[in-house]
Structures are given as structure tokens and as C-alpha cells.
Amino acid sequence: MTSESPSSDLTTASHPRAWEQVLNTVEAMMVSGELLPGQRLPGERTLAADLGVGRSSVREALRVMEALGLLKAQTGSGPNAGAMIVSRPTGGMTMLMRMQVAAHGFPVSDVVQTRLVLESEVMRTLAQTPSADLTTAVEMLDSMDEPTLTADEFLVLDAQFHVAMADAAGNQVIAAMMAGLRASIESYVVAGVDVAAWPGTCTRLRHEHRGLVDAVAKGDAPLAQNRIVAHIRGYYEGVRTDS
CATH class of the missing domain: 1.20.120.530 (GntR ligand-binding domain-like)
Structure with missing residues (x-):
């Protein structure tokens, strides 16, 4: 049985999981003003392609954000579909x-x-x-x-x-x-x-x-x-x- 070295722990800690990468990206977009309250996030397919992650990772990140009250998701299609940034997430x-x-x-x-x-x-x-x-x-x-x-x-x-x-x-x-x-x-x-x-x-x-x-x-x-x-x-x- 082999044990992991301290350097491998540091490497793992420095590379967030895919869904965390999505969260970090959305956070950066909000901080920069690229995403504002009331605006909708890009679709799952677009986010997955832009970030180089799977759509399942995008969905997981969106579920976390919705549970935290940061997003309000609308199912279906059309202009009102997708995930919208909530103005006062509590x-x-x-x-x-x-x-x-x-x-x-x-x-x-x-x-x-x-x-x-x-x-x-x-x-x-x-x-x-x-x-x-x-x-x-x-x-x-x-x-x-x-x-x-x-x-x-x-x-x-x-x-x-x-x-x-x-x-x-x-x-x-x-x-x-x-x-x-x-x-x-x-x-x-x-x-x-x-x-x-x-x-x-x-x-x-x-x-x-x-x-x-x-x-x-x-x-x-x-x-x-x-x-x-x-x-x-x-x-x-x-x-x-x-x-």
C-alpha cells in the first residue's frame, strides 16, 4: 500500500473540482459586473463549453447556487427560461x-x-x-x-x-x-x-x-x-x- 505525498495533497487542494470551477467563474462574473442581479446565466451547454467541463458539473454548480438562494431557475424554453441571478440572496x-x-x-x-x-x-x-x-x-x-x-x-x-x-x-x-x-x-x-x-x-x-x-x-x-x-x-x- 502506498501513501500519498504532501505534494499530491497540495496539488489536489490547488485544483478545485469541476463544479467548484463553475462556481468560481460565476462569482468572478458577478464581482466584475459582467453578471448583474436580474440577468440570466449562459445556458448549460455554453458554460460547459466555455469552461471545458461536463454539463453534469454545470448542473451540479447551479443546484448548489440555487440552494444557496443565489439563483432562481426556470425550466422550459424561451426568454424566461434558464437560471437568473437573484438580487437579494439570503x-x-x-x-x-x-x-x-x-x-x-x-x-x-x-x-x-x-x-x-x-x-x-x-x-x-x-x-x-x-x-x-x-x-x-x-x-x-x-x-x-x-x-x-x-x-x-x-x-x-x-x-x-x-x-x-x-x-x-x-x-x-x-x-x-x-x-x-x-x-x-x-x-x-x-x-x-x-x-x-x-x-x-x-x-x-x-x-x-x-x-x-x-x-x-x-x-x-x-x-x-x-x-x-x-x-x-x-x-x-x-x-x-x-x-
Whole structure:
């Protein structure tokens, strides 16, 4: 039996697999501006020929990119067929965080603490930005006032409200991370809902959400930050946050 030398390991590491080569090429095209959000990738046959790889490698790379939320694939033929670059890819981050929490790689308590850090910064930024557009966030609040909403429906709108606030703050990375963080522990949140106490909890959350918007409108950053910390901590009170 022979053993591989260190140099052979280095050679293997320096030469990516065929599907990784496709990923690297698409990434370079996006960085250079050759591919922009909303544009479609060249067809499988063209990519395979240009890169000197098999079509199966192209398909594998496209499946990875679709799973990561970078592409939206359309089957069939015609101008709307093929794979299109998604303008705001957050699926990959969400999937990663969900898997990490499920595998106990990310303790739920750590996820909650990270939310506190990120959303405190969001509220500080919003309170110091008089031109911030909170229209979408307020629309979410108005939707949450509907008395017939189930707990699940309310929590979906709740998550959209928090992401809308991050969007208004103008940091897309924070917005994407927040969406992933919230989705990663969604099942824990839903499972932790006390059905008997939900009407009171729902009323409290509505009041706290309005208080967040009010603090931002006043331009009071310390108040906005204090309120978001109290809101998030209160939100997870009673829900098990350790893995």
C-alpha cells in the first residue's frame, strides 16, 4: 500500500473540482459586473463549453447556487427560461443558520444574543437617520393589528417587521443576517408559544413594536436601543434558549 505525498495533497487542494470551477467563474462574473442581479446565466451547454467541463458539473454548480438562494431557475424554453441571478440572496445564510442550530452548532442563546447586538445597531442607526423610510415596517405593524391572526401568522409578520427595520437602516448584510437568525430559531419560538397567554402576549408585542417606531421617530437612539433589548429579551422569556 502506498501513501500519498504532501505534494499530491497540495496539488489536489490547488485544483478545485469541476463544479467548484463553475462556481468560481460565476462569482468572478458577478464581482466584475459582467453578471448583474436580474440577468440570466449562459445556458448549460455554453458554460460547459466555455469552461471545458461536463454539463453534469454545470448542473451540479447551479443546484448548489440555487440552494444557496443565489439563483432562481426556470425550466422550459424561451426568454424566461434558464437560471437568473437573484438580487437579494439570503437563502444560503438562512439555511446555514437553521442547519447549525438544528445540529447544535449554534446554541439558541447565542443566536438571541447576536440578535440583540445587530438590532441594537439597527435602532441606533434609524434613530440617527431622520430620512429613514419606515413605511414598510409600519405596514407590517398595521397588518399585525388584525385581531383574527393566528400566532403563527402574527410571528411571520413580526419577523418581517424586524427585517424591514433593518432594511430601512440601509445595511443589507445585517438585514440578511437577521432574516437568517430569526428563521434559524423559528421552530423554537413557535413551540414556546403559550396558547393560553397568547392574547396578552400579542397585545404586549404590538405595543412594544409601536414603541420602537416611536423612539426612532423621536430620534432618541438610547431609548430605541433600550426598547429593542427589552423587547427581544422579553420575547424569548419562557422559551428555552440553551442547547
